Amino acid sequence: QVQLVQSGAEVKKPWASVRISCKASGYTFARYRMHWVRQAPGQGLEWMGIFNPSDNSTSLAQKFQGRATLTWDTSTSTVVLTLSSLRSDDTAMYYCARVDGLVYAVFDYWGQGTLVIVSS
């Protein structure tokens, strides 16, 4: 069965960096794009970026450009989100989500989430 398993919770100080991994299993990794979404405490869902394994390309929301990077390891079917220069408002649950659909794209499988707390 399809599973997206994310790395564990992190507590970081301001200006530090955090690395969150998302390991996929149960499907062919190269066939599905992977998105990242975050959710601050009590807030809504915020789209962050996408990794497209078909051409090894990435795209990030403008607000994260220069501060976030997406990397991957096809041998382990893992995508990694790295966010640097952390601020208190980066405290959030971070999710990876697989995209499926030939006509209408849907986030059909989600990771369990990784809580990142930024605090001095």
Added chain:
Amino acid sequence: DIQMTQSPSSLSASVGDRLTISCRASQSITSYLNWYQQKSGKAPKLLIYGASTLQSGVPSRFSGSGSGTDFTLTISELQPEDFATYYCQQTYSTPAFTFGGGTKVEI
């Protein structure tokens, strides 16, 4: 980016009620609109895609309608397990599949 606006942001309801949640896009997204349900501490779950197509396994009391810029999620007869937060998402403008602000359904 396309902005998605949901209303209301929260509502109180009772079991058995008929519920309607609205979602408006800042520009036409034709039918590229998904609805998700999120329960506390959990990842979102897909309910409806293509504005009106029910995801497999989702109860038929959920329905979606609309096209262009205005969309609606309806729950015909609210059940106890439906108390959650609902989000719309546009998938018209790739790759930034933006979400609405959410609607919290409370007792």
